[in-house]
Amino acid sequence: MTHRNTRSLQVSALARVEGEGAMRVTVDDGRVGDVALQIYEPPRFFEALLRGRAHTEPPDITARICGICPVAYQISACHAIEDACGVRVPEPVRQLRRLLYCGEWIESHALHIYLLHAPDFLGYPGVVELARDHRQVVERGLALKKVGNLLIERVGGRSIHPVNVRVGGFYRAPTVATLAALRAPLHRALRDAIATVEWVAGFDFPDLTIDHDFLALSDPDRYAIEDGRPRVSTGVTFPVADLDRHVVEHQVPYSTALHATLDGRRYLTGPLARYALNRPQLSAPALRVADRVGLEPVCRNPFRSIIVRAVEVVHAIVEALTILDGYQPPDPPYVPVPPRAGVGYGASEAPRGSLFHRYTLDSAGRITAALIVPPTAQNQAAIEEDLRRLVQDRIGEPDTELTAACERAIRNYDPCISCATHFLDLTVDRA
Amino acid sequence: MNRTPTLAVWKFASCDGCQLTLLDCEDELLPLADRVRIAHFTEASSATVAGPYDLSLVEGSITTPDDLERIHRIREQSSTLVTIGACATAGGIQALRNLSGVEQYAAVVYAEPGYIDSLDASTPISAHVPVDFELRGCPIDKGQLIEVITAYLAGREPDVPAHSVCFECKQRGTPCVMVTQGTPCLGPVTHAGCGALCPSLGRGCYGCFGPMNTPNTDALSRQLAASGMPDGTRRRLYRTFNAAADAFARAAERRP
Ligand code: SF4
Ligand code: SF4
Numbered sequence: 001m002t003h004r005n006t007r008s009l010q011v012s013a014l015a016r017v018e019g020e021g022a023m024r025v026t027v028d029d030g031r032v033g034d035v036a037l038q039i040y041e042p043p044r045f046f047e048a049l050l051r052g053r054a055h056t057e058p059p060d061i062t063a064r065i066c067g068i069c070p071v072a073y074q075i076s077a078c079h080a081i082e083d084a085c086g087v088r089v090p091e092p093v094r095q096l097r098r099l100l101y102c103g104e105w106i107e108s109h110a111l112h113i114y115l116l117h118a119p120d121f122l123g124y125p126g127v128v129e130l131a132r133d134h135r136q137v138v139e140r141g142l143a144l145k146k147v148g149n150l151l152i153e154r155v156g157g158r159s160i161h162p163v164n165v166r167v168g169g170f171y172r173a174p175t176v177a178t179l180a181a182l183r184a185p186l187h188r189a190l191r192d193a194i195a196t197v198e199w200v201a202g203f204d205f206p207d208l209t210i211d212h213d214f215l216a217l218s219d220p221d222r223y224a225i226e227d228g229r230p231r232v233s234t235g236v237t238f239p240v241a242d243l244d245r246h247v248v249e250h251q252v253p254y255s256t257a258l259h260a261t262l263d264g265r266r267y268l269t270g271p272l273a274r275y276a277l278n279r280p281q282l283s284a285p286a287l288r289v290a291d292r293v294g295l296e297p298v299c300r301n302p303f304r305s306i307i308v309r310a311v312e313v314v315h316a317i318v319e320a321l322t323i324l325d326g327y328q329p330p331d332p333p334y335v336p337v338p339p340r341a342g343v344g345y346g347a348s349e350a351p352r353g354s355l356f357h358r359y360t361l362d363s364a365g366r367i368t369a370a371l372i373v374p375p376t377a378q379n380q381a382a383i384e385e386d387l388r389r390l391v392q393d394r395i396g397e398p399d400t401e402l403t404a405a406c407e408r409a410i411r412n413y414d415p416c417i418s419c420a421t422h423f424l425d426l427t428v429d430r431a
Numbered sequence: 432m433n434r435t436p437t438l439a440v441w442k443f444a445s446c447d448g449c450q451l452t453l454l455d456c457e458d459e460l461l462p463l464a465d466r467v468r469i470a471h472f473t474e475a476s477s478a479t480v481a482g483p484y485d486l487s488l489v490e491g492s493i494t495t496p497d498d499l500e501r502i503h504r505i506r507e508q509s510s511t512l513v514t515i516g517a518c519a520t521a522g523g524i525q526a527l528r529n530l531s532g533v534e535q536y537a538a539v540v541y542a543e544p545g546y547i548d549s550l551d552a553s554t555p556i557s558a559h560v561p562v563d564f565e566l567r568g569c570p571i572d573k574g575q576l577i578e579v580i581t582a583y584l585a586g587r588e589p590d591v592p593a594h595s596v597c598f599e600c601k602q603r604g605t606p607c608v609m610v611t612q613g614t615p616c617l618g619p620v621t622h623a624g625c626g627a628l629c630p631s632l633g634r635g636c637y638g639c640f641g642p643m644n645t646p647n648t649d650a651l652s653r654q655l656a657a658s659g660m661p662d663g664t665r666r667r668l669y670r671t672f673n674a675a676a677d678a679f680a681r682a683a684e685r686r687p
Contacts (some may be wrong), residue, residue, distance in 0.1 A: 042444040042494040043549060044525040048539035053667060060637060064524050064672065067448020067570060115454060115475060126476025128464045135461070142457040149455060157628050159455060160448045160570040161639070164632050171632040407477075 084344025114141025339365025
């Protein structure tokens with residue numbers, strides 16, 4: 001407590017995040033010193049184990065980095081390999097990828113909103129306790145999540161680690177009838193998603209304003225999901241192939257996750273970045289509900305990211321319905337991707353932010369080097385900065401309250417720690 | 432005994448996909464929460480109740496010295512311990528390091544591999560503590576997970592078939608992809624559970640449920656070689672998500 005000069009706040013196992021981690025904040029004479037988000041998720045070495053595998057294997061293998069957003073890994077991997085092999089997939093296949101990805105946005109955002117994040121705003125330890133008092137609300141969230149999973153299943157064959165995705169496209173295109181059956185559940189989900197935006201917008205939000213640079217993929221024709229060109233809020237934009245010139249990862253001693261910087265600066269990727277950079281391209285129902293609940297055009301309060309996620313669910317559902325309207329099974333469902341020596345880059349917008357892959361192939365298509373830059377690695381410095389600011393603003397508060405606030409701030413991101421391939425505890429040292 | 436049984440979910444090196452399968456039981460989650468007390472499940476709740484626990488579900492493989500200690504503590508506190516998924520039952524995809532050595536892997540990913548505290552091998556839970564039941568799959572199947580929990584609550588053995596994916600193809604009427612298209616497939620030696628998903632989409636099984644109980648990998652390897660598959664490709668086929676499972680590890684090393 002405050003009679004000490006040094007204080008230490010600690011959470012030994014951060015709950016409701018995907019994966020394992022801890023946090024440590026040092027407070028010295030009323031000033032916040034070191035902030036360390038420690039990810040102690042055991043490393044799984046994907047970049048190393050991909051070496052020597054065939055160019056057809058990364059979609060199945062990298063899916064296993066994260067059970068919550070396997071589609072993101074599969075699609076970024078496909079893009080990178082297709083890029084290395086000089087193949088561009090036709091529009092109907094891209095549409096089907098986008099449809100699959102909409103399923104992942106719906107499922108993953110619904111999970112984050114209802115199961116991981118909302119309990120914080122309403123003062124419950126988790127969704128089961130929340131359901132005791134708000135059964136119907138939780139049932140609505142589970143129904144929404146279920147529709148996302150159903151969409152992934154119908155297009156991808158399985159909701160966790162889909163089996164239908166291959167480099168060049170899909171093993172089998174879903175039939176018109178299979179997808180048409182999704183229309184009614186998606187229409188119901190749209191009502192639930194709009195109700196979700198209204199529900200979360202009514203929460204009480206702690207004050208916190210951040211000034212991170214934003215990075216998101218952008219596409220001239222649509223709200224970027226499965227593809228696009230990296231764009232930064234500073235005005236910089238670059239082809240994915242220039243990734244290495246802008247994004248640099250470095251290791252920090254206290255964490256198994258790498259930290260990334262963009263042109264030497266800390267930055268933020270994910271829903272807040274996408275919304276700030278691409279808002280005008282949201283579908284009309286998503287924009288209408290965002291305006292109705294008073295969501296500002298550029299949202300700089302990370303606690304309000306839960307509203308942005310909900311708006312993106314509305315968008316993903318509308319987008320999925322639009323793709324369904326014009327759906328004709330692509331025939332064939334994939335293009336051949338003959339191997340060649342080269343380096344390829346791929347990106348897509350995982351629910352938690354831009355996900356980059358880079359592969360080097362030899363002439364037989366064997367992978368000689370792989371680089372995977374997941375959203376958590378990119379956001380780590382931004383999360384630490386949020387914590388620093390939060391603790392500084394509330395320095396007089398007792399440790400327990402401050403610790404709880406930090407935990408909540410981390411869950412704004414749900415740092416998907418498995419994807420950092422690397423777990424969360426919270427320690428605040430007060431000097 | 433009318434005390435509500437307690438359920439705990441634990442994580443080791445993994446992608447969270449198997450525990451997520453529990454949260455993906457959208458229709459069964461709330462009814463289940465009425466029948467068991469979720470006492471420890473950090474992905475779902477920040478409330479934790481101290482052990483002992485009646486049923487522990489364990490996801491992930493053992494890859495760090497800390498985890499090695501933690502699994503013993505969990506076993507001591509759990510009446511029934513069930514492993515969920517390929518990571519927990521066979522070491523998972525991360526067991527590929529067992530072949531190359533962890534130093535080499537760490538050097539590829541980290542500039543300062545010395546900071547990384549990781550064991551040489553990624554090992555299944557059963558290598559360290561007695562396990563009451565192993566549920567296979569990468570990820571596990573939702574239906575099988577519900578069956579295991581229901582069986583536990585009813586005090587009976589789980590009804591999880593030990594035959595191969597081939598049976599499931601026959602059950603759903605999928606023509607054999609090896610016979611009809613010459614597509615290489617691990618279905619004949621892979622544990623059932625997924626409902627033969629891959630062949631139904633026209634691709635060969637890549638073995639994500641791991642080896643079935645009595646797999647004839649020699650016969651399959653001969654067939655794969657006869658159809659022109661190079662040794663290296665066959666080896667990689669056995670070495671994915673269940674690379675350290677005995678039958679697959681041996682098959683990968685043996686030449687047909
Ligand atoms: S077995 Fe597969 S799905 Fe399950 S935790 Fe391991 S990698 Fe994830
Ligand atoms: S790889 Fe085999 S076991 Fe896994 S989903 Fe495909 S068919 Fe089923």
